[in-house]
Amino acid sequence: EVQLVESGGDLVQPGGSLRLSCAASGFSFSIYWMSWVRQAPGKGLEWVTNIKQDGSQKYYVDSVKGRFTISRDNAKNSLYLQMNSLGVGDTAVYYCARGGRHFDSWGQGTLVTVSS
Amino acid sequence: QSVLTQPPSVSGAPGQRVTISCTGSSSNIGAGSDVHWYQQLPGTAPKLLIYINNNRPSGVPDRFSGSKSGTSGSLAITGLQAEDEAVYYCQSYDISLSGSVFGGGTNLTVL
Numbered sequence: 001e002v003q004l005v006e007s008g009g010d011l012v013q014p015g016g017s018l019r020l021s022c023a024a025s026g027f028s029f030s031i032y033w034m035s036w037v038r039q040a041p042g043k044g045l046e047w048v049t050n051i052k053q054d055g056s057q058k059y060y061v062d063s064v065k066g067r068f069t070i071s072r073d074n075a076k077n078s079l080y081l082q083m084n085s086l087g088v089g090d091t092a093v094y095y096c097a098r099g100g101r102h103f104d105s106w107g108q109g110t111l112v113t114v115s116s
Numbered sequence: 117q118s119v120l121t122q123p124p125s126v127s128g129a130p131g132q133r134v135t136i137s138c139t140g141s142s143s144n145i146g147a148g149s150d151v152h153w154y155q156q157l158p159g160t161a162p163k164l165l166i167y168i169n170n171n172r173p174s175g176v177p178d179r180f181s182g183s184k185s186g187t188s189g190s191l192a193i194t195g196l197q198a199e200d201e202a203v204y205y206c207q208s209y210d211i212s213l214s215g216s217v218f219g220g221g222t223n224l225t226v227l
Contacts, residue, residue: 035216037162044118044205044218044219044220044221045154045156045162045205045207045218045221046218047207047215047216047217047218050215050216059214059215060215061213061215062213095161095162101150101209101216102150102152102164102167102168102207102216103152103154103162103164103207104164104167104173105164106161106162106163107161108161109161
């Protein structure tokens with residue numbers, strides 16, 4: 001059974017940093033593109049970033065370019081999202097999702113709250 | 117303002133058929149990008165419902181179907197059931213943005 005478990009969400013002050021993790025199991029992690037998708041409270045879904053199987057290609061939504069960095073460790077079956085210079089607009093549930101062009105499995109999400 | 121446009125809400129009685137539209141542009145659906153659909157039940161993570169325009173993952177009932185034409189996609193649900201009450205999102209790939217884009221979501225109410 002495919003499982004994606006996010007962690008690392010927290011309350012952080014504006015301008016702060018946070019690192020999210022996603023532990024994958026039940027499938028061959030290294031052969032899939034992986035993505036992060038977020039959902040602000042009461043709002044819709046927003047794709048944030050994705051990463052190729054070997055980490056050689058990464059893409060970001062304009063609003064996070066230069067602030068967020070996606071990475072992966074195939075030996076640990078793990079996906080990461082380093083978030084810097086956080087603003088209140090980054091407050092959301094962050095989902096780890098399998099896939100690059102569509103997302104066939106999702107984690108339960110981890111809540112990031114940016115507030116003073 | 118979402119790149120893909122969906123109606124905010126639709127409704128139907130049990131047993132009826134409803135459709136949800138997803139309108140894009142020449143930089144996404146119209147450029148040949150596929151349309152995918154997700155169902156999000158209250159308080160849960162999204163679930164893939166239809167992928168690559170008209171394909172159902174294992175376990176998704178055949179009451180759900182998708183189509184694509186021109187710059188739009190569509191999700192049809194037949195034989196509506198109370199358990200279908202959820203928010204439905206369409207998603208595609210935008211070549212100008214070099215990334216995925218979602219519709220704003222459609223809240224389905226079963227009357």
